[in-house]
Amino acid sequence: MGITSSQVRQDFFTFGGFGLQGYGYDVELLCREIGNILGLGIMYQMVIIGAGNLGQALAKHTSFEKRGFRVIGIFDVSDRIIGEKISGVEIMHIDSLAEFTTQNHVDIAVVTVPYAYAREVVDKAVGLGIKGIWNFASAELKVPDDVVIENIHLSDSLIVLGYNLKKKGRETDPSAAKDK
Amino acid sequence: MGITSSQVRQDFFTFGGFGLQGYGYDVELLCREIGNILGLGIMYQMVIIGAGNLGQALAKHTSFEKRGFRVIGIFDVSDRIIGEKISGVEIMHIDSLAEFTTQNHVDIAVVTVPYAYAREVVDKAVGLGIKGIWNFASAELKVPDDVVIENIHLSDSLIVLGYNLKKKGRETDPSAAKDK
DNA sequence: TAGATTGTTAATCGATTAACAATC
DNA sequence: TAGATTGTTAATCGATTAACAATC
Numbered sequence: 001m002g003i004t005s006s007q008v009r010q011d012f013f014t015f016g017g018f019g020l021q022g023y024g025y026d027v028e029l030l031c032r033e034i035g036n037i038l039g040l041g042i043m044y045q046m047v048i049i050g051a052g053n054l055g056q057a058l059a060k061h062t063s064f065e066k067r068g069f070r071v072i073g074i075f076d077v078s079d080r081i082i083g084e085k086i087s088g089v090e091i092m093h094i095d096s097l098a099e100f101t102t103q104n105h106v107d108i109a110v111v112t113v114p115y116a117y118a119r120e121v122v123d124k125a126v127g128l129g130i131k132g133i134w135n136f137a138s139a140e141l142k143v144p145d146d147v148v149i150e151n152i153h154l155s156d157s158l159i160v161l162g163y164n165l166k167k168k169g170r171e172t173d174p175s176a177a178k179d180k
Numbered sequence: 181m182g183i184t185s186s187q188v189r190q191d192f193f194t195f196g197g198f199g200l201q202g203y204g205y206d207v208e209l210l211c212r213e214i215g216n217i218l219g220l221g222i223m224y225q226m227v228i229i230g231a232g233n234l235g236q237a238l239a240k241h242t243s244f245e246k247r248g249f250r251v252i253g254i255f256d257v258s259d260r261i262i263g264e265k266i267s268g269v270e271i272m273h274i275d276s277l278a279e280f281t282t283q284n285h286v287d288i289a290v291v292t293v294p295y296a297y298a299r300e301v302v303d304k305a306v307g308l309g310i311k312g313i314w315n316f317a318s319a320e321l322k323v324p325d326d327v328v329i330e331n332i333h334l335s336d337s338l339i340v341l342g343y344n345l346k347k348k349g350r351e352t353d354p355s356a357a358k359d360k
Numbered sequence: 361t362a363g364a365t366t367g368t369t370a371a372t373c374g375a376t377t378a379a380c381a382a383t384c
Numbered sequence: 385t386a387g388a389t390t391g392t393t394a395a396t397c398g399a400t401t402a403a404c405a406a407t408c
Contacts, residue, residue, distance in 0.1 A: 013392065053236065061234070064335065069338050148344040148348055154241075165328050189367070
């Protein structure tokens with residue numbers, strides 16, 4: 001992964017030593033400790049807001065549950081799909097989210113609504129006491145200090161890829177060898 | 181977005197000045213220049229490899245095309261779905277990718293296959309001369325120097341979110357106020 | 361001129377890397 | 385003891401921030 005041994009030791013050192021000088025690491029113990037630090041033992045409950053292509057794809061993605069992230073509800077505004085089930089989880093109307101949160105503990109809201117609604121949806125989730133936001137809308141959203149947000153900006157990632165492609169192409173092109 | 185004016189000026193400076201001291205920036209010109217640097221005028225052609233939930237969701241995502249990234253082919257191994265069309269683009273068998281690339285210019289391969297096949301698929305794409313990889317498999321893949329790879333690690337992002345939630349929870353919890 | 365704004369250099373900060381002591 | 389490996393500090397590197405000169 002392109003990480004130096006120095007960096008590994010330095011990172012472990014931040015959380016206290018896990019090995020024995022001159023002997024090595026007990027890999028099994030080390031993995032367990034890192035898992036504990038990352039909180040991999042915890043099961044988080046998620047709701048997906050926005051049952052479009054991406055929302056449904058994430059709901060069907062089975063590997064999140066293995067890592068401790070379970071989808072317990074999907075919400076949308078489109079009457080056409082409300083009532084349907086995705087991987088055994090019902091699509092409900094966004095208006096019933098408030099009631100849902102009183103009956104179920106929700107750790108994370110997955111925001112897969114269009115850009116224009118992201119702000120509103122996040123405010124609603126935060127207002128209902130949800131402390132984690134996994135945001136797929138291409139918007140930079142402000143949240144209160146006690147709320148954690150993690151962004152997946154797909155378009156940004158594509159643009160970076162395109163930029164690097166363009167740059168790499170120029171480097172290879174001898175007619176533009178001078179600029180780096 | 182939490183960026184200082186210093187950082188904005190420093191970043192612009194890297195590419196040469198776009199403004200006029202004491203006067204300001206011509207915003208329209210500036211946007212155009214940044215667009216040129218990022219290569220937003222270019223249209224890139226993409227193939228999606230892996231027509232599962234995520235692959236299909238990305239194929240249906242209309243906003244990429246607006247940014248200059250067009251899906252021109254979808255590939256999979258499942259006979260059940262080959263021949264189907266997603267947003268007007270046909271799902272083809274992965275074995276026909278080689279022929280496809282001789283008839284169509286492909287800039288980017290979007291890899292949405294399971295972890296176990298990612299390595300193989302990327303090697304194949306690179307072998308066919310595709311210079312850009314947009315990787316959604318949770319694998320750290322090595323590519324040759326002239327190939328650009330951009331990763332979207334969804335599980336990593338979720339784990340970071342979970343870790344920050346856990347940390348924030350501890351900070352709020354007065355019984356564990358000491359560790360930071 | 362006075363105020364405002366950008367260009368450019370210098371200072372600061374944080375993360376990565378190197379070095380070596382402390383072990384087994 | 386010799387070789388190997390981790391813990392911990394110091395040096396290096398790069399990015400962010402601050403400062404101020406150069407304008408309009």
